[in-house]
Amino acid sequence: MIETPKVDWLALSPVLALLGASGIALLAAVLVPPWMRKTVSAVSVFAGFVVAAVFAGIVFDDTPQPEILLSESMARDQLGALAQLILAITGAAVVFAAWSERRRRHDAEYYSLLAAAGAGMMFFVQAENLMTLFLGLEWFSLCLYILVAIDTERATSLEAGLKYVIVGGFGSAVLLFGSALVFGATGELGFAQIAAAEAGDDAFLVTGLAMILAGLAFKVSAAPFHMWTPDVYQGAPTSVTAFMSAATKTAALVVTIRVLVTAFPDESQIWTIAVAVIACVSLAWGNLAALAQRDVKRILAFSSVSHAGFMLIAVAAASERGTEALLYYLVPYSAMSVGAFAVVAARERELDKPVTLEGLAGLGWERPFYGVALWIFMLGMAGFPLTGGFFGKLFVFSAAYEVGDWWLVLAGVAATALSLAYYLNIVRWLYMRSGAELRLAPAGGSPPRELALGVAVTAAIVVTVGSFFAAQPILDLASDAASSLPF
Amino acid sequence: MSGPGVGWYLIVAAGLFGIGSLGVMLRRSPLIVLLSLEIMLNGANLALIAFARQVGSLDGQIFALAVMAVAAAEVAIGLGLIVAMARRDMALDVDQASALRG
Numbered sequence: 001m002i003e004t005p006k007v008d009w010l011a012l013s014p015v016l017a018l019l020g021a022s023g024i025a026l027l028a029a030v031l032v033p034p035w036m037r038k039t040v041s042a043v044s045v046f047a048g049f050v051v052a053a054v055f056a057g058i059v060f061d062d063t064p065q066p067e068i069l070l071s072e073s074m075a076r077d078q079l080g081a082l083a084q085l086i087l088a089i090t091g092a093a094v095v096f097a098a099w100s101e102r103r104r105r106h107d108a109e110y111y112s113l114l115a116a117a118g119a120g121m122m123f124f125v126q127a128e129n130l131m132t133l134f135l136g137l138e139w140f141s142l143c144l145y146i147l148v149a150i151d152t153e154r155a156t157s158l159e160a161g162l163k164y165v166i167v168g169g170f171g172s173a174v175l176l177f178g179s180a181l182v183f184g185a186t187g188e189l190g191f192a193q194i195a196a197a198e199a200g201d202d203a204f205l206v207t208g209l210a211m212i213l214a215g216l217a218f219k220v221s222a223a224p225f226h227m228w229t230p231d232v233y234q235g236a237p238t239s240v241t242a243f244m245s246a247a248t249k250t251a252a253l254v255v256t257i258r259v260l261v262t263a264f265p266d267e268s269q270i271w272t273i274a275v276a277v278i279a280c281v282s283l284a285w286g287n288l289a290a291l292a293q294r295d296v297k298r299i300l301a302f303s304s305v306s307h308a309g310f311m312l313i314a315v316a317a318a319s320e321r322g323t324e325a326l327l328y329y330l331v332p333y334s335a336m337s338v339g340a341f342a343v344v345a346a347r348e349r350e351l352d353k354p355v356t357l358e359g360l361a362g363l364g365w366e367r368p369f370y371g372v373a374l375w376i377f378m379l380g381m382a383g384f385p386l387t388g389g390f391f392g393k394l395f396v397f398s399a400a401y402e403v404g405d406w407w408l409v410l411a412g413v414a415a416t417a418l419s420l421a422y423y424l425n426i427v428r429w430l431y432m433r434s435g436a437e438l439r440l441a442p443a444g445g446s447p448p449r450e451l452a453l454g455v456a457v458t459a460a461i462v463v464t465v466g467s468f469f470a471a472q473p474i475l476d477l478a479s480d481a482a483s484s485l486p487f
Numbered sequence: 488m489s490g491p492g493v494g495w496y497l498i499v500a501a502g503l504f505g506i507g508s509l510g511v512m513l514r515r516s517p518l519i520v521l522l523s524l525e526i527m528l529n530g531a532n533l534a535l536i537a538f539a540r541q542v543g544s545l546d547g548q549i550f551a552l553a554v555m556a557v558a559a560a561e562v563a564i565g566l567g568l569i570v571a572m573a574r575r576d577m578a579l580d581v582d583q584a585s586a587l588r589g
Contacts, residue, residue: 142560162569
């Protein structure tokens with residue numbers, strides 16, 4: 001008998017479930033006859049996301065105290081489990097939203113990579129040392145690079161993929177160099193050990209911290225590290241855009257707060273200021289740039305930059321309340337962005353060209369369901385009551401106010417006011433202009449009924465509105481999760 | 488036998504990282520840009536290995552090995568994209584990749 005390391009399979013189970021699903025989908029790409037390839041891979045990946053959600057729920061329920069596993073490389077705690085739950089539900093909704101996408105080839109590969117990216121994000125949010133952090137980041141990034149470029153017959157998809165590989169690779173290299181500097185300053189890779197090493201105001205440590213923060217900001221797509229966001233969001237297949245805007249942001253923000261709070265508690269003076277500045281720049285840049293756009297996917301891309309700003313306000317609070325607010329915000333935000341991009345995808349197929357504001361004209365009258373859905377998502381993103389977006393912003397502002405960051409609250413309120421201009425502009429285009437007036441004809445007759453997409457949009461509406469009425473239960477879950485960080 | 492101090496290794500590492508990032512920002516051919524990304528990652532690897540020798544822990548070296556595998560995967564994807572672009576007769580020039588703008 002040799003001594004074997006103890007492996008906590010339950011903590012790994014969400015990741016393993018998705019990896020299994022990804023493997024089945026990939027095998028389906030070669031073994032299953034073409035006519036049922038898409039069905040087999042989509043069903044297996046959907047099942048993978050559902051199983052991952054169930055296991056994440058079990059882990060959440062079963063882990064009152066955070067534990068550090070596998071030679072201090074990953075954490076089993078409620079923060080990670082809640083993030084995994086959000087990621088799994090997002091992924092499942094994206095499987096539905098992607099079903100009606102017409103793709104000449106690579107259907108099974110698409111689903112396989114979606115599951116692999118989801119698995120990578122779930123691994124990433126559990127990271128507890130700098131090596132698992134980097135590997136998790138690259139794991140899902142590599143999958144997303146291919147997903148963005150998967151429509152190889154479309155030049156814009158390839159262009160977006162190349163831009164994402166270059167800028168994403170640059171971001172990870174910056175993060176890696178930062179990790180190396182922190183390792184040099186402390187001699188440790190584990191988050192808790194870095195915090196315990198007490199390197200003081202070491203120049204290496206501070207530079208490393210700044211570079212790690214910048215590397216994560218690339219993934220969060222916070223300004224000024226967002227330059228890839230509009231191009232990649234516009235060029236990628238729309239379901240991939242939906243997945244990226246919701247899931248990548250969830251994973252990267254949860255890891256940002258985890259690494260900052262567990263590894264760099266002594267430097268909180270420095271990083272709270274840095275995060276606050278990034279938040280303000282994101283709010284200003286995202287909202288102002290969104291005003292100037294005509295393409296709806298680009299508008300939503302800049303809106304996601306500004307949402308990154310709102311969520312970074314919660315990170316900058318560096319408190320348990322802030323973490324709760326961040327986790328709550330992620331729930332309606334993920335639903336709204338998946339839903340909004342799903343509606344855009346439906347319109348895109350109908351018109352057979354990229355959706356500009358003009359392309360939305362009359363959608364509210366022609367397709368009442370999509371019109372109402374997009375209307376709800378836009379009001380939710382603007383933070384109107386009766387949607388979870390309202391409480392999201394409220395909790396973020398109150399967390400910032402509680403720690404005395406009143407200037408961040410002011411910036412947030414000003415940004416919200418500014419954002420009304422383009423969110424309401426989209427609603428105006430939905431209802432106030434008729435398609436006939438613009439001589440805009442649908443691509444060819446009435447579009448096929450997209451039942452799967454309708455399911456995804458309905459689920460997104462339920463979560464967006466439901467998170468307003470069920471704010472307290474969600475907040476309770478978030479506060480359990482937040483208590484697993486050492487504040 | 489004692490070699491140069493960790494500071495020297497770090498200077499080389501930072502130099503590689505700087506050269507790589509300049510390459511990413513200034514060069515126009517996507518192939519050279521991918522090459523520059525590799526140089527950045529290898530600069531970070533050198534720093535990791537130098538620090539690992541300094542503090543006498545193997546963690547940094549294992550990290551560097553993992554990074555090499557990841558870097559190879561990243562380049563494989565980048566090259567795949569470039570091949571796909573070349574097949575479609577797209578210009579292999581980062582400055583001309585500007586169909587997406589708003």
